[in-house]
Amino acid sequence: MKRLIRIYTLAVLILACSGLQSGCRSAKPAGQSAARNAGVAKAAADTGKPCQTVELPVFIPVAELQKRLYDVYFAPGYGKFYPCSGQSDCSSLYKDIYVEEPNMNVQGGLIAVKMHLAGNLNALIFHPGVSGYITLTARPQVSGDTLYFQDVKMENISRNFLLGVASALFEKQIEARIRNKAWFSFRPVLDNYIKDFQKQTPVKWGAATLLLSFKTIDLQRVDVLGAPDNGIIAVFSAILCTEKPSYGK
Incomplete structure (x- = not known):
């Protein structure tokens, strides 16, 4: 029995x-x-x-993470995210630079986000335009019951000099914002x-x-x-x- x-x-x-x-x-x-x-x-x-x-396996599709990314960073700016917005350590030279068109996918064992970086560098005389693509990669990590991203890295995939200058300035700001954000709670x-x-x-x-x-x-x-x-x-x-x-x- x-x-x-x-x-x-x-x-x-x-x-x-x-x-x-x-x-x-x-x-x-x-x-x-x-x-x-x-x-x-x-x-x-x-x-x-x-x-x-x-x-108890819980699956989160990339499409859901991308929606979360867009809602948090891009929706408030109508599809554009200005990394210098509200950042006191950002020079006014770069305040008109933004990223748009985020596309998230899986790259090896990492999550990758390809974005278009564009805008104008506000030099004293010239205002050269910047346009090209950058990629962020990050490793997902769960702390407690919440998903975060660690080891965030940026790559200038367009190999453009001005883009390299602009993206280098934003690298730390963008990395910090993504790294410190709680992306998904598994508790519900x-x-x-x-x-x-x-x-x-x-x-x-x-x-x-x-x-x-x-x-x-x-x-x-x-x-x-x-x-x-x-x-x-x-x-x-x-x-x-x-x-x-x-x-x-």
């Missing part, structure tokens, strides 16, 4: 957690790719112990995991009652996925415990 209850408990974990995908609007199947498991908790092998470890998604799972319990098995509960949730790893997924998957691990069954008479 105890063996049947353990097997049934694992079956409940798999079936109940398979419905959690609706709790994460970003999670989606992607053919045979790694993102197909996002939003689906996987039960560990049957150990015969009252507690089991399950994985994890809360949905728990809420949806709790709807499945208690579970009746004959005269027994199985009460399953989350104990702890910890970050396991963060992976950057290329095509066809193009996004970030954060895998959390949770401890699920089965309370001691009570048997009816």
Whole structure:
């Protein structure tokens, strides 16, 4: 009987957690790719112990991160972001320089953002125009339950002298703003995991009652996925415990 209850408990974990995908609007199947498991908790092998470890993978597509980038930095300026705006250490020479047309993608194990840098350098006599493309790369990192970007680096891909001068000035400002920004909170998604799972319990098995509960949730790893997924998957691990069954008479 105890063996049947353990097997049934694992079956409940798999079936109940398979419905959690609706709790994460970003999670989606992607053919045979790694993102197909996002939003689906996987039960560990049957150990015969009252507690089991399950994985809670949360997938964020690049498209969602790009929307976040645009809403925070570019939407207030109607599609343009002026790095010198509000920066006391920026010379008035560069106040009319801006970046636009952000395009985010996966580059190796990093997230890359290609942007068009344009505007005018306000020299004393001349106001030369600047136009070219720069790329920012960053490594995703999760602290607690929040996504940040670290190791932000800029590259002048147009190899233009004036562009190099302008982008060099903005490099630290842009890097700092992106690096210190909280980009995505996993807490609502994890809360949905728990809420949806709790709807499945208690579970009746004959005269027994199985009460399953989350104990702890910890970050396991963060992976950057290329095509066809193009996004970030954060895998959390949770401890699920089965309370001691009570048997009816």
